[in-house]
Amino acid sequence: MKRRWKFCFLAFVWVGVISFGTLSFAEKGPSILNKVGKAAGAAIKAVKTEGHPEVSEQEKLTPCFECHKEATPDIEKEWYNSGHGIANVKCYQCHGTFENMKKVPSDDNCYVCHANAKNHTKPGKTCWACHPAHNFPVKKK
Amino acid sequence: MGLSRREFLKRTAALTAASYVGLELPFTLHKEASAADVDKWVRGSCRLCGVGCRLDLGVKNGRGVALRGVPESRTNLGYLCMKGMLFYKVMGHPERLTKPLYREKKDQPFKEISWDEALDIAAKKFAGAVTAYGNDSVAYYGSGQALTEETYIFQKVMRGGLKTNNVEGNPRLCMASAVGGYLTSFGADEPIGSYADIEKAHCFFIIGSNMAEAHPVIFRRLMRRKLDNPDKVKVINVDPRVSPTSRIADMHMQFKPGTDLAILNAMAYVIINEKLYDEKFINDYAVFRMGKEKKQVDFAAYKKFLEDYTPEKAAAICGGNITPEKIRTAAHWFAKSPATMSLWTMGINQRKRGVWANNLIHNLHILTGQLLKPGADSFSLTGQPNACGGVREGGGLCHILPGHRLVKIEKLRNQVEEAWGIPKGRIPPKPGYHTVAMFEAINAGKIKAIWINCTSPAQSLPNADKYRKGMSREDCFIVVTDIFPTKTTELANLVLPTAFHFEKTGVYGCTERRSQLTPKAIDPPKGAKPEVWIVREWALRLAKELNDPVIKQCVAPFIGKEEGYELPKAIWDEYSQKLTKNRDNDLRGATYEVLKSMPDGVQWPAPTEAFAKTGGTVKKFVRGIDPLADKEAKDDKPYQFYGPAHKDRKLWIWLRPYKGPAEAPDAEYPFYLSTGRIIDHWHTTSMTGRIPELMRANPYAYVEVNPADAKRLGIKPGDMVEVESRRGKNVLPAKVYEGPIEGMVFVYWHDMHEDRMINRVTKDAYDPGSKEPEFKICACRIKRVSGPKPLKPYIVT
Ligand code: SF4
Numbered sequence: 001m002k003r004r005w006k007f008c009f010l011a012f013v014w015v016g017v018i019s020f021g022t023l024s025f026a027e028k029g030p031s032i033l034n035k036v037g038k039a040a041g042a043a044i045k046a047v048k049t050e051g052h053p054e055v056s057e058q059e060k061l062t063p064c065f066e067c068h069k070e071a072t073p074d075i076e077k078e079w080y081n082s083g084h085g086i087a088n089v090k091c092y093q094c095h096g097t098f099e100n101m102k103k104v105p106s107d108d109n110c111y112v113c114h115a116n117a118k119n120h121t122k123p124g125k126t127c128w129a130c131h132p133a134h135n136f137p138v139k140k141k
Numbered sequence: 142m143g144l145s146r147r148e149f150l151k152r153t154a155a156l157t158a159a160s161y162v163g164l165e166l167p168f169t170l171h172k173e174a175s176a177a178d179v180d181k182w183v184r185g186s187c188r189l190c191g192v193g194c195r196l197d198l199g200v201k202n203g204r205g206v207a208l209r210g211v212p213e214s215r216t217n218l219g220y221l222c223m224k225g226m227l228f229y230k231v232m233g234h235p236e237r238l239t240k241p242l243y244r245e246k247k248d249q250p251f252k253e254i255s256w257d258e259a260l261d262i263a264a265k266k267f268a269g270a271v272t273a274y275g276n277d278s279v280a281y282y283g284s285g286q287a288l289t290e291e292t293y294i295f296q297k298v299m300r301g302g303l304k305t306n307n308v309e310g311n312p313r314l315c316m317a318s319a320v321g322g323y324l325t326s327f328g329a330d331e332p333i334g335s336y337a338d339i340e341k342a343h344c345f346f347i348i349g350s351n352m353a354e355a356h357p358v359i360f361r362r363l364m365r366r367k368l369d370n371p372d373k374v375k376v377i378n379v380d381p382r383v384s385p386t387s388r389i390a391d392m393h394m395q396f397k398p399g400t401d402l403a404i405l406n407a408m409a410y411v412i413i414n415e416k417l418y419d420e421k422f423i424n425d426y427a428v429f430r431m432g433k434e435k436k437q438v439d440f441a442a443y444k445k446f447l448e449d450y451t452p453e454k455a456a457a458i459c460g461g462n463i464t465p466e467k468i469r470t471a472a473h474w475f476a477k478s479p480a481t482m483s484l485w486t487m488g489i490n491q492r493k494r495g496v497w498a499n500n501l502i503h504n505l506h507i508l509t510g511q512l513l514k515p516g517a518d519s520f521s522l523t524g525q526p527n528a529c530g531g532v533r534e535g536g537g538l539c540h541i542l543p544g545h546r547l548v549k550i551e552k553l554r555n556q557v558e559e560a561w562g563i564p565k566g567r568i569p570p571k572p573g574y575h576t577v578a579m580f581e582a583i584n585a586g587k588i589k590a591i592w593i594n595c596t597s598p599a600q601s602l603p604n605a606d607k608y609r610k611g612m613s614r615e616d617c618f619i620v621v622t623d624i625f626p627t628k629t630t631e632l633a634n635l636v637l638p639t640a641f642h643f644e645k646t647g648v649y650g651c652t653e654r655r656s657q658l659t660p661k662a663i664d665p666p667k668g669a670k671p672e673v674w675i676v677r678e679w680a681l682r683l684a685k686e687l688n689d690p691v692i693k694q695c696v697a698p699f700i701g702k703e704e705g706y707e708l709p710k711a712i713w714d715e716y717s718q719k720l721t722k723n724r725d726n727d728l729r730g731a732t733y734e735v736l737k738s739m740p741d742g743v744q745w746p747a748p749t750e751a752f753a754k755t756g757g758t759v760k761k762f763v764r765g766i767d768p769l770a771d772k773e774a775k776d777d778k779p780y781q782f783y784g785p786a787h788k789d790r791k792l793w794i795w796l797r798p799y800k801g802p803a804e805a806p807d808a809e810y811p812f813y814l815s816t817g818r819i820i821d822h823w824h825t826t827s828m829t830g831r832i833p834e835l836m837r838a839n840p841y842a843y844v845e846v847n848p849a850d851a852k853r854l855g856i857k858p859g860d861m862v863e864v865e866s867r868r869g870k871n872v873l874p875a876k877v878y879e880g881p882i883e884g885m886v887f888v889y890w891h892d893m894h895e896d897r898m899i900n901r902v903t904k905d906a907y908d909p910g911s912k913e914p915e916f917k918i919c920a921c922r923i924k925r926v927s928g929p930k931p932l933k934p935y936i937v938t
Contacts, residue, residue: 061840061934083368086388087361088353088820092834093223099833112209113220 052101060098064091075134082135185659186649187225188642189823191523192358193651194225195741198643198662205229205663214741222357224823230832237624238638239668247613264682266618270589280307280579280588284595285525285532288647290712291672292531298680301563302692306548306573310537311596312528313576317911318490319521322499326793329725329784330533330545333761334518335653339366341516344478345376349488353385354820356522364389375474382881394467395882396459398813398918399802405501407455410447411472412508419510427507431796446796461882476509480516491916495908497797507792513763513780523652530650534726539573544724548572560719563691575912577905584611590618599628600825603914604868604905622672625827626937639672640665646709656731657742661705674704802918803906810920813885816899822891830936840934842892844873851877859929866921869901886923894935
């Protein structure tokens with residue numbers, strides 16, 4: 001069997017291929033706590049193409065964030081410092097795995113944990129129109 | 142704050158994709174319906190951990206197709222972790238067992254047989270063993286994942302029918318030390334408080350628990366409390382390994398594995414010597430005790446005992462980053478916060494001195510009065526969804542009967558015999574084999590037939606090879622009831638396919654004394670049967686084989702009942718109404734009807750339906766909150782400790798010395814080995830390994846090596862490393878990571894592959910009190926064997 005070592009190559013390719021939109025808050029907060037709930041980010045541009053760039057079966061056994069640390073560092077950072085990141089809510093819980101992957105998940109994924117949020121979602125709006133991915137800030141009441 | 146992102150990444154970054162090179166996955170993918178696209182939602186509980194999250198199963202065309210959290214539930218407030226989101230994929234999985242499988246000898250291939258044949262064989266083998274070798278030649282080994290109705294009926298048939306207390310289960314491997322701790326410190330098993338304390342606590346003392354991975358949704362509640370109150374709430378994390386839990390910590394105390402008893406005594410020293418204790422609380426409610434004889438001593442004797450544990454002396458014992466200053470700070474935070482909540486799990490329980498470690502945590506709470514008030518509790522986290530409800534309360538261990546009754550007390554045995562309508566003296570007075578002793582008895586040829594239900598000891602026992610050898614003996618007939626093939630079905634003679642969660646009805650009791658019903662929502666795959674049906678039919682055959690009407694009497698109330706709902710309901714009614722009546726876990730109010738009407742079940746004690754409908758008892762022992770505290774009150778004090786184990790109705794502060802692990806590192810085996818759970822997988826991966834998202838997230842176990850050790854031994858990320866103890870070895874990919882303290886390695890225990898099954902390496906020493914094995918610490922040596930290798934995820938099919 002052929003061993004493949006494409007990590008760096010992949011990272012390079014993915015930076016080019018995956019366009020999650022520009023994120024404006026790449027700064028590092030002094031601590032995780034200060035960042036959560038404060039950062040506001042640009043809305044994510046919906047991406048037409050569903051799915052993931054082709055990778056081998058071997059590479060599919062890599063936790064998403066391992067590659068995305070390099071491929072989409074800003075997104076990975078936002079996630080990591082968010083409530084989701086601290087609570088270990090992982091990429092695949094919203095985006096699925098390779099065969100059922102959605103670059104832009106449906107709101108239904110949010111409602112698995114945030115069912116009550118349905119009550120205040122404005123018609124025609126997505127959850128992340130108000131709570132930008134991937135840190136999903138929430139206004140304190 | 143504990144670790145900044147930069148620090149944390151730096152620590153983890155050493156892991157590269159190289160350690161994940163792999164081949165085909167052992168599963169195929171299926172198209173699922175979207176969550177919105179369902180016919181109905183059916184409310185139940187999560188199948189997969191001790192948190193007890195409440196969820197709805199989405200059903201479409203008779204199949205489970207989605208899961209979502211229940212926001213009104215007081216356990217999870219609507220949140221689920223990835224396992225709770227995805228376990229519907231287990232239902233209808235093509236590899237589900239659907240036919241009874243049998244082989245006379247363990248080296249033969251299995252052949253499919255009918256249920257009639259299977260039940261006949263099971264009855265003949267057990268009856269034959271009893272006749273030829275006596276009642277204690279048969280055994281039941283169950284699970285903290287079995288429904289309460291299942292554990293209850295199994296143990297009823299074993300004790301009342303087959304006259305043996307050889308009833309054990311995997312909660313011995315995770316909870317027994319917590320049981321011992323609660324009984325000896327507070328006089329009653331299970332936590333006093335609830336998850337609801339989390340939102341009222343100002344200091345969290347997390348010790349021996351990576352709850353971020355092992356109890357994700359409870360961790361989320363702590364995280365939220367901390368994030369919303371970054372300055373008001375302090376988090377202390379005490380663990381030889383920096384884990385994802387450490388991310389919310391203000392202070393991480395890292396020490397040589399096994400030395401935490403010294404830290405706990407040193408904190409008590411500071412509390413006493415700096416007068417941080419609550420004198421009135423101690424005078425009103427506590428006594429000091431020591432030794433096997435439980436001798437009562439005075440405050441001065443306790444103070445003197447603690448002189449061996451000055452912060453300076455303890456810091457010298459503990460090593461790592463433990464300084465006298467850290468110990469003092471922790472003691473101050475703990476004692477002075479408006480409300481302190483301790484949380485722990487296997488790092489404390491799976492220890493040679495697990496009960497003592499539990500006692501020492503309870504001591505801190507009793508000394509400071511950080512107990513019984515809102516937000517303050519000494520709270521043991523349970524690992525499995527029904528270890529508390531089914532096994533601790535339902536009589537699933539060799540020394541306990543249903544309703545927290547001890548086997549050895551005749552009056553209590555008689556109460557059970559009377560409730561069951563069987564002759565007095567039918568239940569033998571001697572407790573059966575505890576888990577390690579039970580599998581040792583198999584090794585010694587003393588057990589001729591064992592029924593293993595819903596668990597995989599071939600993978601989950603410590604020093605597993607030793608016990609697998611015994612389990613492969615031809616003179617021990619093994620029945621396994623499960624939904625998938627496992628490492629244990631590989632050693633069975635008879636494999637019986639069972640219904641999964643939501644394919645049958647029953648109750649789970651989670652960590653916080655809360656019982657929750659999961660009703661049947663879909664049919665099991667054709668051929669798979671609920672355990673309660675299996676046990677009933679088996680018992681009827683046993684009665685014939687042994688010509689013993691008492692065995693039939695054990696299942697007589699259940700004959701003819703429909704298996705999906707009526708049968709478990711009748712079993713629950715008998716258990717809750719007759720066996721928990723006037724016990725501290727009084728569940729008489731928690732009928733199926735009431736449980737169905739609640740978004741999140743009922744916390745015991747709940748003696749009446751009217752009280753159960755309020756949700757039950759949020760805090761035990763508090764008058765005005767706990768109905769038993771009012772009923773059992775002996776004076777005017779607000780707290781009443783009516784638990785069955787302390788006749789003096791006091792909390793006991795224990796003088797427990799520091800003791801190290803059973804096997805400390807030495808020149809030959811210089812490293813500590815510890816093991817634990819990973820968030821994406823449940824136990825032995827027979828379920829989660831078949832869910833593609835979960836398997837891909839963590840396809841292999843790896844060994845975590847501290848960078849300083851890795852550098853010394855020339856180990857690079859992804860290298861294959863041999864981890865060897867006196868018992869066995871593994872070869873795993875390395876993750877070089879400042880997680881474990883220098884001199885310690887850590888391995889997740891879910892992997893089924895022979896090379897990466899870490900329980901082949903762990904040690905089976907156990908706590909002399911609780912009989913719980915010391916999974917968490919043994920000595921090993923490590924060496925690099927090669928660079929990264931392609932690996933294949935593996936599950937038994
Ligand atoms: S935290 Fe435990 S109970 Fe809750 S969803 Fe996850 S596995 Fe299930």
